[in-house]
Amino acid sequence: MDDNKRSYSRRDIVKTLATVPVLGAFAYALLKKTDYQKQHSFNMADELGLKLYDDPEPASISNGQTIRLGIIGAGGRGRYLLEAAGFAHPNTLKHWYEQAQLNSSDTRYGDFIEQDDLNIEIRGVCDIFDVNAKEALLSCSNQEKSTELNEVSSKVKRYTDYRDLLAAADIDAVIIATPDHWHAQMGIDAAKAGKHIYIEKGLTRTIEEAFALRKAVKESGVVFQLGHQGRQTASFKKAKQLVDKNVLGKISLIEVCTNRNDPNGAWVYPIHPDANEQTIDWQQFIEPTNNHPFSAERFFRWRCWWDYGTGLAGDLLTHEYDAINQVMQLGIPHSAVASGGIYFYKDGREVPDVFQAVFEYPERDLTFMYSASLANDHYRGKVLMGHDATMKMENVLEVYPDNRSTQYRKQLDAGLISPDKPMITYQPGKNSLDGYSSATEQYFASRGLLYTHVKGKRVNTAHLHIKEWLNGIRSNKQPSCDIHQAFEEAVTAHMATIAYRENRKVYWDADKEQLI
Known part of the structure; x- marks a missing residue:
């Protein structure tokens, strides 16, 4: 070793600390306690039979034929799903690439290029807004992820009516990925046509539609997936392991929240300058619901x-509910109450911008609470409260012992x-387990479900x-x-909506499968 360099051992550090009066003794005690906390966390994981950092193996592409897809609804969410499937517009790719050159922390281009090839072809695009359809045709032709593509593939066809797309043999x-009021009918028609279905949340606009769609899917035997991508979040899967091992003890209260404070978060989406009665098939848009004169505002801010x-209820609540449902298998609640109102966005909307719902599960001795504001950005996450510990269930998972815990009484009394301080922290992508969480770790805790x-x-x-x-x-x-799973999500959300709109407590009769 170079004489000018020296490797400091733990013993050296302890000796140095010990030479500093008072502070040395305190620092030594802190170091010893921190060592034990780390050791305790590892022992706890071993004792529970958990490998908290056994990151899931990447799912391989199943052997088999190339699957030929059609997309119905190629606007904002549809565009995002196309990108997730490996098909992005050349201009989008160019923008991502340019931003990556300017900012090394912008990894959108690299993440997209490294996505697995899903062995699919997009054969059909249906959107009733001409601009969306035109852009999607080019995106769906971009099999090679080019930034220069300017011609639509002859394999990709535009449909102006979704029924014609469903009838296509290829x-x-x-x-x-349409607005919710079209989900049920399109899903039912797709099932009857024998087409496998990936449909965006919320499942349906009404509870009656949820029953009808479930019936059609079950009778058809098609493979169905509701678009709750949180099912793939690594920390949620770890949360289930911890709950199954009774790390939290008896769970009696769950709080989930979503706050947003900008027009986009309140669904005041931009209205495209080319949107008019010539470029939008308004009559097809309003077909499943009440007749209304053409309104670009309603089309984009539906x-x-x-x-x-x-x-x-159908948008943000469903994400929060599904995250908890996959961990706790809550199912449909026994009852629901809801309240709220239009307190900030006095823009002609009908749905509340502040909303809260309380769901009761008496057979589980548990209450599930949801609260949201579209006019405040204060972050409040998912919290599962047990007798022995509390779990903050986000992309970074933290478990805090309860001061009155029975299970952890000896460890608490011994300090x-x-x-x-969290006794267990799980941070996806990290290869070690800490018995504490630093400010930096907390700062980088992800808020969303994007990655x-x-x-x-x-x-x-x-x-x-x-x-x-x-x-x-x-x-x-x-x-x-x-x-x-989709039906459970739909009924739960509809119970909250009905409770709010009818100003009453709504009950679910599980035996008869009906609301009362």
Whole structure:
């Protein structure tokens, strides 16, 4: 070793600290306690039979034929799903590439290029807005991920009516990313046509539609996936392991929240300058619901009206519920109450911009609470409260011991764990387990569902969700968010909507499968 360099051991550090009066003794005690906390965390994981950092193996593409897809609804969400499936517009790719050159932390281009080839072809595009359809045709032709492509492939056809797309012999499966008021009928028609279905959340606009869609899917036998890509989030899968091992003790209260504070978050989406009665098939748009004169505002900001969706319940609540449902298998609640109102966005909308719902599960001795504001950005995450510990369930998972815990009483009394520090932290993509969480780790905790980690690699969760669905088609196996999970999501959300709109407590009769 170079004489000018020296390797400092733990013993050297302890000796140095010990020479500093008072501070040395305190620092030594802190170092010893931290060592024990780390040791305790590892022992706890071993004792529970958990390998918290056994990152899931990347799902391979199932052997089999190339699957030919059609997409119905190629606007904002449809565009995103096309990208997740491996088809991006050349201009989008060019923009991502240019931004990566300017900012090394912008990894959108690299992440997209490294996505697995899902062995699919897009054969059909249906959108009733000409601009969306034109852009999607070029995206769906971009099999080679080019930034220069300017010609539409002869294999990709535009349909102006989704029924014609479903009748096409060269389409095996469909992605449905339309507004909610079209989900049920399109899903039913797709099932009857024998097309496998990936449909965006919320499942349906009404509870009656949820029953009808479930019936059609079950009778057809098609492979069905609801678009809750949180099913692929690594930390949620780890959360289930911890809950199954009773790390939290008896769970009696769950709180989930979603706050957003900008027009886009409140569904005030931009209105395209080329949107008019000549470029939008308005009559087809309003076909499943009430007649209304042409309105570009309603076309682009449809979530703000009951005719087309269910507001916060069908949008953001469903994400939060499905995340908990995959961990806890809650199913449909026994009852629901809801409240809220239009407190900030006085823009003619009908759905509330502040909304809260409380769901009761008496057979589980558990309450599930949802709360949201579209006019405040204060972050509040998913929290599972047990007798022995509390779990903050985000992309970074943290478990805090409860000060009155029975299970961890000895460790708490000995000062080995503390209620103000997580005793277990799981950060996807990290290869070690800490008994504490630094400010830096907390700062980088992800808020959304855009990415997870597989073997240390950042991956788009929607890409993984579509891959799971495609693998299910090839193996004739239903994926994680099948029609049964989708039905539970739909009924739960509709209970909250009905409770709010009718100002009453809504009950679910599980035996008769009906609301009362």
